[in-house]
Amino acid sequence: MPLLYGALGVIGLGAAVVVALASRKPSSFRIERKKLIAAKPDVIFPKLEDLHRWTEWSPWEKLDPALQRTYGGSERGVGATYAWKGNNKAGEGRMEIVESQPSERVALKLQFIKPFPATNTTVFTLTPSGEGTEVSWTMEGENTFMGKLFSVFADMDAMIGKDFDEGLANLERAATNR
Numbered sequence: 001m002p003l004l005y006g007a008l009g010v011i012g013l014g015a016a017v018v019v020a021l022a023s024r025k026p027s028s029f030r031i032e033r034k035k036l037i038a039a040k041p042d043v044i045f046p047k048l049e050d051l052h053r054w055t056e057w058s059p060w061e062k063l064d065p066a067l068q069r070t071y072g073g074s075e076r077g078v079g080a081t082y083a084w085k086g087n088n089k090a091g092e093g094r095m096e097i098v099e100s101q102p103s104e105r106v107a108l109k110l111q112f113i114k115p116f117p118a119t120n121t122t123v124f125t126l127t128p129s130g131e132g133t134e135v136s137w138t139m140e141g142e143n144t145f146m147g148k149l150f151s152v153f154a155d156m157d158a159m160i161g162k163d164f165d166e167g168l169a170n171l172e173r174a175a176t177n178r
Contacts, residue, residue, distance in 0.1 A: 027142065027143055028140065028141065028142055028143055029139075029140065029141060029143045029147070029156060029157075030138060030139070030140045031138065031139045031140075031156065031157050031160045031161055031164065032136060032137065032138040032139075032164075033136075033137050033161055033164035033165055033168060034134055034135065034136045034137075034168075035134070035135050035165075035168035035169070035171075035172065036129055036132050036133070036134050036135075037132050037133050037134075037135055037168070037171065037172045037175055037176070038131065038132045038172070038176055039132060039133060039172070039175035039176050040103075040128070040132075040133060041103035041104065041126040041127075041128055041133045042102075042103045043175050044103075044126055044133055044135060044171065044175045045102060045103045045104075045106070045126060046076075047171060047174055047175060048106045048124050048171075049076050049077050049080070049097065049100050049102075049106050050075075050076040050080070051071060051076070051080050051081070051082040051095070051097070052071060052076075053174075054082070056170070056174040057167060057170035057171040057173070057174045058167055058170070059163045059164075059166040059167040059170060060090060060163065063086060063087070063089040063090040064086035064087040064089060064090040066086070066087070067084055067085070067086040067087075067090055068084065068085045068086065069082065069083070069084055070082070070083040070084075073096065074097075076097075077097060077100040078097055078098065078099065078100050079096070079097065080096070080097045081094060081095065081096045081097075082094070082095050082096075083095075088115065091112060091113070091114045091115050092112075092113040092114040093110065093111055093112040093113050093114075094110075094111045094113070095108045095109065095110045095111065095122070096108060096109045103126060104125070104126055105123065105124065105125050105126065106123070106124045107121065107122070107123045107124075108121070108122045108123075109121065110122045110139070116146055116147075118141060118142075118144065118147070119141065119142075120139050120140060120141030121139070121140050121141065122137070122138065122139045123136075123137075123138045123139075123140075124136070124137055125138075135168060135171065137164045137167065137168060139160065139164075
């Protein structure tokens, strides 16, 4: 019995430490990646503002070969929506374009349903640079308690950032036909 009480005490202390660490995490997050793409903004922009074209470059499209996609609202630009439902890797969610400035900026409201509910803002900014375009991809949102708890064990910036890097490389290939 003393061994059981000792084990429960260690488990309780470990849980308290994890909760204490999670409570010290920031209440919001921001992830950003940038890439210089050898294409003009007017070539890249249509691949961002037309959600049907995300299959050409999005790093998450290949997570589930049987991914269910539903498009709605406007054909492209403000009001265009895209919902997905897939396996455990792809999860379930919905996004809607809430701002579209031709060849400059696309902003989306991104709602995750599964595996964890969350609502974030995603923005693509296109800045002409020489013969190409600097594309910035950001995601911002509230860091809920579950998000804070998860971030005790995993680096969200590194995890999501690698997907952004892959997506930007895919976008470059799609924009330059490489």
